[in-house]
Amino acid sequence: MLKAADQVLFDQGIRATPVDALLQQAEVSAATLYTHFGSKDALIAEALRVRLADWQGVWDQHIVAADNDMARLLAVFDALASYRRDKGHPSRWCAFLAAATELPAAAEEISAVLAADTDLLATRLLHFSRPLAGPRAQELADEVLLAYSGTLTAFLRGYPNAPIDVGRRLAHLAAKACRQPG
Amino acid sequence: MLKAADQVLFDQGIRATPVDALLQQAEVSAATLYTHFGSKDALIAEALRVRLADWQGVWDQHIVAADNDMARLLAVFDALASYRRDKGHPSRWCAFLAAATELPAAAEEISAVLAADTDLLATRLLHFSRPLAGPRAQELADEVLLAYSGTLTAFLRGYPNAPIDVGRRLAHLAAKACRQPG
DNA sequence: GTCTATAAGCGGATAGAC
DNA sequence: GTCTATCCGCTTATAGAC
Numbered sequence: 553m554l555k556a557a558d559q560v561l562f563d564q565g566i567r568a569t570p571v572d573a574l575l576q577q578a579e580v581s582a583a584t585l586y587t588h589f590g591s592k593d594a595l596i597a598e599a600l601r602v603r604l605a606d607w608q609g610v611w612d613q614h615i616v617a618a619d620n621d622m623a624r625l626l627a628v629f630d631a632l633a634s635y636r637r638d639k640g641h642p643s644r645w646c647a648f649l650a651a652a653t654e655l656p657a658a659a660e661e662i663s664a665v666l667a668a669d670t671d672l673l674a675t676r677l678l679h680f681s682r683p684l685a686g687p688r689a690q691e692l693a694d695e696v697l698l699a700y701s702g703t704l705t706a707f708l709r710g711y712p713n714a715p716i717d718v719g720r721r722l723a724h725l726a727a728k729a730c731r732q733p734g
Numbered sequence: 735m736l737k738a739a740d741q742v743l744f745d746q747g748i749r750a751t752p753v754d755a756l757l758q759q760a761e762v763s764a765a766t767l768y769t770h771f772g773s774k775d776a777l778i779a780e781a782l783r784v785r786l787a788d789w790q791g792v793w794d795q796h797i798v799a800a801d802n803d804m805a806r807l808l809a810v811f812d813a814l815a816s817y818r819r820d821k822g823h824p825s826r827w828c829a830f831l832a833a834a835t836e837l838p839a840a841a842e843e844i845s846a847v848l849a850a851d852t853d854l855l856a857t858r859l860l861h862f863s864r865p866l867a868g869p870r871a872q873e874l875a876d877e878v879l880l881a882y883s884g885t886l887t888a889f890l891r892g893y894p895n896a897p898i899d900v901g902r903r904l905a906h907l908a909a910k911a912c913r914q915p916g
Numbered sequence: 917g918t919c920t921a922t923a924a925g926c927g928g929a930t931a932g933a934c
Numbered sequence: 935g936t937c938t939a940t941c942c943g944c945t946t947a948t949a950g951a952c
Contacts, residue, residue: 565838567749570945581919586947588917644838652890653835656747656826670893694894695904701891702884708834709883711852712876722877725907752927763937768929770935 553578553585557599562643566596566654593659596651600665603647608672610635615680625680625692625727628673628700629720645708649701673697685730695726735760735767739781744825748778748836775841778833782847785829790854792817797862807862807874807909810855810882811902827890831883855879867912877908 556578560569571592575582589595614627614634636642644650648669651662658666677696681689699722706715738760742751753774757764771777796809796816818824826832830851833844840848859878863871881904888897 565836567836568838571947572945582947583920583949584918592946645835649887649890650835653827653832654747654749656750670891674893691903694900697894698881698884698888698897698900698904700884701887702880702882705831705883705887706880708831709852711856712879715880718876718880721873722880722904722908725911726904729907753929754927764929765931765938766936774928 553580553588554595554599554602557595558603558647559641561596561599562603562647562650563641565644566651593662596655597659597661597665600647600651600662604665604669604672607631607635607669610638611676621680621683622724622727625677625684625696626720626723627680628677628696629703629716629723632700632703633716646704649704673700681727681730684727688730692726692730696723699723699726735762735770736777736781736784739777740785740829741823743778743781744785744829744832745823747826748833775844778837779841779843779847782829782833782844786847786851786854789813789817789851792820793858803862803865804906804909807859807866807878808902808905809862810859810878811885811898811905814882814885815898828886831886855882863909863912866909870912874908874912878905881905881908 553574557574560573560577564573571582571585574595575585578585585595589598611628611631614631615624618624618627648666651658652666655662674693674697677700678689678693681692681696685692699719702722703715703719706712706718712718735756739756742755742759746755753764753767756777757767760767767777771780793810793813796813797806800806800809830848833840834848837844856875856879859882860871860875863874863878867874881901884904885897885901888894888900894900
């Protein structure tokens, strides 16, 4: 059920997907969904929570595998590539940003996950920016987050090609600039 | 009517806004909307076309005002700041990207405007990248487009603060790097 | 717990008068 | 061309049997 929801909701669109489509995909019946989750919104929230946990796990692996400060900062781009590659059904772009756009008056339960995603990004990128940029760590973290968000949005836009490479390049430049001010 | 549509659709959300809300905002009646536009989708498409034309005009002004190659490339960020400042009701982020997310199976009329926006960005940024980056112009244009998209998405994410400054900084770095390879 | 069938409400669109 | 009133379909959610 959750797997089906993740696949269809974030590929076809959250609001564009009627509950019936989820039921059909999961091969269960309406009553089952509503006894387990209570509402479509609650199902969305749960699917987002699962997704955030999965994504964090993939990112963790790439951080552990990185062997220097620069690689740890840029691991977020490698993790994104892995996450999308390993997932059978890659979402159209970013499920969290899609939810923010499609559900502007989302239930607290939903917006909390979006905030958690942004917070995870901001916190980790700042952490990994410190050894590279010292006092300019916040500046660097902001730049990398922007490059990362730009990469995600490039999937939605369909342009440019190979957005992960472009975003990674941008982040790399930003990191080098903070080491060599001017 | 179009002004009301632009304000409400792209601030409250396209799908989240019922036709009734647009009618109330514009102080007209349902029949009026449907005789003039034919459908909600057609109204959305027209609002997007108007918005693209306005945006292009603002960008034009900032290009003309720029007095060197670097300023012309970065004018897109100044134009974005102007556009949002001068608009009474700034949209939540980018109307075109919002439409792409909210209407995944959009009518051709709508997706054409999105394609036109991306095309305008890609074409102009490549044009202004040439004098700065020469053979690496495409590379630079991709990077600036990514930084620009990241800036827009930062409005949706609510983070980082001052996204236009961050995006502009990234684009500037990318341009400098193309002038000084390595 | 899961199914079938159905209720309740909303949103987009239209009919017909003026 | 605009309004009032209304229709129709879709979507979410529930009731009641098994």
